Amino acid sequence: xxxxxxxxxVKNVRKKFRIFYDKSNDLKDRIxxxxxxxxEDRWVLNGISFSVKKGEAIxxxxxxxxxxxxxxxxxxxxxxxxxxxxxxxxxxxSLIELGAGFHPDMTGRENIYTNASIFGLTRKxxxxxxxxxxxxxxxxxxxxxPVRTYSSGMxxxxxxxxxxNVDANILLIDEILAVGDxxxxxxxxxxxxxxxxxxxxxxxxxxxxxxxxxxxETSYWIENGLIRESGIPKIVHDHYLKHxxxxxxxxxxxxxxxPVLPAPELPGFCEKTAVRxxxxxxxxTNAELRNLNNQKQYIFDTxxxxxxxxxxxxxxPVNLKGNFGYGIFREDGLHCYGTNILIETGDYxxxxxxxEIEITFRNFLLPARYFLDIAVHSHxxxxxxxxxxxxxxxxxxxxxxxxxxxxxxxxxxx
Amino acid sequence: MIKLCKELYAYREMIFSLVRxxxxxxxxxxxxGFLWTFINPLFQLIIYTIAFSFILxxxxxxxxxxxxxxxxxxxxxxxxxxxxANSVMASQNLVTxxxxxxxxxxxxxxxxxxxxxxxxxxxxxxxxAVSGVGMNLQAIFCLPVIxxxxxxxxxxxxxxxxxxxxxxxxMEHILSIITMAWIYMTPVLYPIETIxxxxxxxxxxxxxxxxxxxxxxxxxxYAKVPDFSTLLIALFFGVTSLxxxxxxxxxxxxxxxxxx
Numbered sequence: 001x002x003x004x005x006x007x008x009x010v011k012n013v014r015k016k017f018r019i020f021y022d023k024s025n026d027l028k029d030r031i032x033x034x035x036x037x038x039x040e041d042r043w044v045l046n047g048i049s050f051s052v053k054k055g056e057a058i059x060x061x062x063x064x065x066x067x068x069x070x071x072x073x074x075x076x077x078x079x080x081x082x083x084x085x086x087x088x089x090x091x092x093x094s095l096i097e098l099g100a101g102f103h104p105d106m107t108g109r110e111n112i113y114t115n116a117s118i119f120g121l122t123r124k125x126x127x128x129x130x131x132x133x134x135x136x137x138x139x140x141x142x143x144x145x146p147v148r149t150y151s152s153g154m155x156x157x158x159x160x161x162x163x164x165n166v167d168a169n170i171l172l173i174d175e176i177l178a179v180g181d182x183x184x185x186x187x188x189x190x191x192x193x194x195x196x197x198x199x200x201x202x203x204x205x206x207x208x209x210x211x212x213x214x215x216x217e218t219s220y221w222i223e224n225g226l227i228r229e230s231g232i233p234k235i236v237h238d239h240y241l242k243h244x245x246x247x248x249x250x251x252x253x254x255x256x257x258x259p260v261l262p263a264p265e266l267p268g269f270c271e272k273t274a275v276r277x278x279x280x281x282x283x284x285t286n287a288e289l290r291n292l293n294n295q296k297q298y299i300f301d302t303x304x305x306x307x308x309x310x311x312x313x314x315x316x317p318v319n320l321k322g323n324f325g326y327g328i329f330r331e332d333g334l335h336c337y338g339t340n341i342l343i344e345t346g347d348y349x350x351x352x353x354x355x356e357i358e359i360t361f362r363n364f365l366l367p368a369r370y371f372l373d374i375a376v377h378s379h380x381x382x383x384x385x386x387x388x389x390x391x392x393x394x395x396x397x398x399x400x401x402x403x404x405x406x407x408x409x410x411x412x413x414x
Numbered sequence: 415m416i417k418l419c420k421e422l423y424a425y426r427e428m429i430f431s432l433v434r435x436x437x438x439x440x441x442x443x444x445x446x447g448f449l450w451t452f453i454n455p456l457f458q459l460i461i462y463t464i465a466f467s468f469i470l471x472x473x474x475x476x477x478x479x480x481x482x483x484x485x486x487x488x489x490x491x492x493x494x495x496x497x498x499a500n501s502v503m504a505s506q507n508l509v510t511x512x513x514x515x516x517x518x519x520x521x522x523x524x525x526x527x528x529x530x531x532x533x534x535x536x537x538x539x540x541x542x543a544v545s546g547v548g549m550n551l552q553a554i555f556c557l558p559v560i561x562x563x564x565x566x567x568x569x570x571x572x573x574x575x576x577x578x579x580x581x582x583x584x585m586e587h588i589l590s591i592i593t594m595a596w597i598y599m600t601p602v603l604y605p606i607e608t609i610x611x612x613x614x615x616x617x618x619x620x621x622x623x624x625x626x627x628x629x630x631x632x633x634x635x636y637a638k639v640p641d642f643s644t645l646l647i648a649l650f651f652g653v654t655s656l657x658x659x660x661x662x663x664x665x666x667x668x669x670x671x672x673x674x
Contacts, residue, residue, distance in 0.1 A: 017672065073671070077513040080668040092513070100512045103435060105442055114435060117427035118514055126427070 001087050007170055007201035008052040008075065013084035014225075015045040015070055044070045046225035047084070054089075054169075057202035059212030059233055061240055062222040068205045071222065072096065075172055075203060090169025090201075093119055098159035104148035108139055108158055111147050115162045129165050136191070137161035138184070157184060164191055171195065173204045189214075209237045213333060234333030238388045242275040271371075275388040282322060282351055282376050282384035286311035289372070289393055292360075300363055302397040302406050310357040310374060312385075320351040322384065326359060327373040329389075336365060336404060338373075348379045364405040367397050418664070421515045428514060432522035437529060455486065455534045459541060474605065476635075479545050483538060483634040484602045484627045487561075490531040491568050491623060492593045494524045498572025499579050499589050506674050516667040517660070520572040528565055542634055550637040559645065560629045563652040567622050570655025577666040581673060600624055601631075622651035 001009060020039045044067045052058050060068040073079045074086060076094045101118050102111050112133055116126045134143050137158045139150075147155065164171075192215060196202055206212055212219055212233050219233035221240050229236050266274055269286050290307040291297045300306055308326055325340025341349055370393055375386040399406075422429075441450045463478040474480050501523040502509060502516065509516065542549060579585040597603070600623045609615045618624050625648040629640040 078510065078671045094512060096511055100508055103439070105439070106435070113427075114431045117425070117431045118508070118512060120425050120428070120514065122424075122427050123430075 001089060003051065005053055006051045006087075007054045007056070007089050008050075008203070009085075009087045010051065010071075010075075011049050011085050013045055013048045013071075013074060013081045013086060014043065015067075015074065015079065016041045016043045016082050018042075044225055045074075045081075048222070048225070048227055049084075050220060050227065050230070052201055052203065054201055055196070055199040056218070057196055057204065057216040059209075059216040059219040060203065060205045060222060061207075061209060061212065061219060061237065062228075063244065066222045067225045068222045069174060072172055072174055072203065072205050075170075088170060091120070091167075092170045092172065093163060093166040093168030094172040094174075095160070095163045096172065096174045098156055098163060102147055102155070102159065105146050107146055108137075108143040108150070109134075111158070112162055115159065116166070119163070119166045119168075121166065129167075133161045133165045136165065136187075153181065153184075160188060164188070164195070168200065170201045170203070173202065173206075175206055175208075209233070209241075213237065213335065232333040234329055234335070238275045242277060242388075245277040270387060270390050271392055274390050276386070277388075278375075278383040278385040280385060281316070281378075281382075282312055282314040282320070284310060284374060284376070284385050284387060284390075285313050285354075287372070287374055287387070287390050289391060298391075298393045300393065300395055302363060302366055302395055302399065303408075304363055306361060306363045308357075308359040308361075308372065308374075310359075311354070312351075312357070312376065313354050314351050317351050317353045321348040321379045322351045323348050323377045323379065324357050325375050325377075327375075328365070329371045329373065330365075330404070331369040331371070334404065336370065340375075340377075351376075363395065364407075365395050366401065366403060366405060367395050369394050415660075418515065418517065418660075422517060422521070425515055425518055428518055429522045429525065432518070433526040433529060436522070436526040451530060451533050452537060455537050458482075458485075459537070476545055476547070479541060479547065480605075480631070480635055481603065482541065484631055486531060486534050486538060487564060487627065487630050488597060488600065488602045488623070490527050491564060491626075492597070494527045494568035494572055495575065495593055496586075496589055497527065498523045498568070499575035500586055501572065502576040502580055502670065503583075503586075503674070510671045510674050516670060517573065517663060520576045520663075521569065524565065524569045524572050527568070528561075531561075538634065547635065548637055550633075550639070553633040553637055553639045556629070556639055556645070557633055560626060560633070560640070560648065563645070563648045564626050566652030567626065567648075567655045570652070570657070570659035573656075573659030573663040577663040577670075580670055581666065596621075596623070600627055602627055619647060622648070622655065625651070 003009070018039050019042050048067075048071060050058075060071060062068045070079065072094075073096075074081055075088065076092065076096060078096075101114050103114065106114070109130070112130060113123075113126055116129070116133075117123075121129075134140055137143075137154075137160075139154060139158055142150065142154065147158070150158070189211070192202070196215065202215070204212055204216060216233050218230060219236040220227050221229045221236050229239060266272075266276060267285070269284075269288070270276070286309070288296050288309045289298055289300075290309050291300075292305050292307065294307070294309075310324070314320060323340050323342045325338065325343075327338035328336045330336055341347075371389040372391045372393065373386075373388045374390050376384045377386075378384060437451075438448075441447050444450060446453065459478060459482050462481055466472050466477045466481070472480075498520045501519040505519050508514070509519075575585060575589060599618070599621055601608075601618070606615060606618065606624065606628060609618060625644045629644050629648060632638050632640040632644075
């Protein structure tokens with residue numbers, strides 16, 4: 001550990017897997033084909049370095065097979081690096097395999113003991129936590145029934161409750177926030193935030209980019225065993241999504257042997273950092289921010305009215321119905337607000353050949369630099385056009401209030 | 415090494431819970447349940463008594479007891495060896511998904527076999543008392559010592575073979591042949607004195623289990639304190655086996671998850 005403030009330090013880690021063409025571990029083959037070289041070394045990680053400060057949360061993203069899960073397994077010490085070093089400080093708990101070692105014939109309570117013991121808890125520590133675990137799992141009535149009588153949702157709930165109540169210093173999570181119903185998911189997420197606020201370091205591997213954006217300070221995009229980009233989650237994710245979209249288009253083109261979709265280019269009204277996606281059946285042709293006098297403006301005061309002015313064009317508008325929406329992100333990736341026509345009016349709107357959309361809102365955001373995202377979707381969810389960070393704008397204010405947005409407050413006193 | 419001990423101590427609850435799970439799971443669902451731990455050896459003994467009294471009478475006095483006091487420790491050893499060798503492979507889903515000191519798997523398997531043997535010893539004591547052989551208190555004090563030594567030998571070999579089996583699956587089947595032959599290379603069914611050639615008899619003591627079985631029999635059948643040299647040889651094998659086992663295990667364990 002070169003920096004005592006770090007909880008995790010990963011230095012130049014490389015990892016290879018031996019891929020056997022014809023895997024056989026038996027004696028005959030070993031003797032007979034001693035010199036036959038029927039395997040190949042595949043490097044999954046090609047030199048990854050990063051460090052995580054105590055109490056920080058990071059996300060690892062990337063397409064399947066990019067090496068993100070391998071990285072997590074190295075951190076868990078299930079696998080060991082071939083080159084480089086990994087240093088960790090504190091007790092590590094992993095939400096990689098939920099319910100490891102559950103025995104179907106034993107009761108929920110007994111399984112809590114077994115499962116928690118696998119995380120290295122002593123009997124005393126488990127006894128101290130058991131009420132909390134049972135309460136969190138919401139399985140009070142069933143806790144003394146054998147686990148085989150549980151539904152799969154109950155099973156996962158119990159497993160998650162154990163794993164998250166281990167009180168680790170470092171928590172490693174692989175695609176787990178898909179546990180139980182929406183209510184329980186929210187509860188898990190809140191618990192995760194609580195754990196984080198207590199100073200636990202968290203590493204998440206997930207395809208649910210939104211979840212990473214909500215909880216992590218930094219996101220690492222891993223590709224071909226290397227870190228391709230790291231930084232504020234929202235920004236890294238936009239680049240990642242754009243990259244995936246490009247690849248998808250490329251594949252489609254290959255399939256059809258001709259370009260199906262023109263690669264969406266960035267028109268003049270966009271910021272240089274903007275990212276465009278979608279089928280481009282409907283395209284935005286203009287986007288402006290205006291004040292109520294219809295003048296272009298990019299610096300607003302808090303509590304000033306802002307108008308988003310959009311123009312679009314549709315090649316074949318016949319019978320197209322669509323949903324227009326926007327989102328506002330702060331410079332550091334915080335999702336401040338988002339809505340669309342469907343949410344506001346309860347219906348989709350017909351798409352013209354050339355149309356205009358005006359959205360007016362009273363801005364309560366506090367001083368900072370913000371980005372605007374705009375999108376148009378079909379009624380069945382096809383993305384026609386989606387431009388992330390199409391515009392940036394700045395909010396200023398003379399008042400000294402702090403936070404994300406202004407909650408107009410009245411003080412009264414007696 | 416010290417680090418490993420510390421870690422194993424921190425994970426002690428896992429060992430307990432795996433042992434508990436194993437002991438309880440063994441007779442799960444049967445009507446008599448845990449009682450089978452006692453019924454099994456009891457009937458084994460009854461069958462031997464009948465067999466060796468009427469069908470195949472032996473020259474050795476109270477041969478059933480002679481056999482029984484050696485056979486129970488042998489069963490502990492052979493099941494530790496065979497099951498222990500498979501213990502890492504059998505917990506594939508744990509090893510590939512979660513971190514814990516891998517040594518726990520063979521340790522808890524061997525320990526559960528050991529606990530099983532201890533329980534069977536209740537029957538042995540009963541039989542020894544009933545048969546009128548009598549007990550030598552001094553000798554009985556040696557019993558925990560030899561048990562501990564046997565535990566060390568069994569654990570060392572379980573560590574060794576459980577690690578090797580992961581990379582070389584044939585080991586499991588090779589081991590079952592080895593244990594089959596091993597029982598005849600150990601004086602379990604016959605007295606060591608049967609080997610008349612003293613040179614060959616010495617050769618038998620190269621087998622770690624020979625001195626162990628001889629010691630058990632001295633204590634329980636002859637009711638005498640075993641020779642100090644016998645215990646010393648056994649202890650030597652115990653320590654060697656444990657060190658060798660852990661040496662191999664710690665070298666191989668890092669790649670377990672990759673080849674499973």
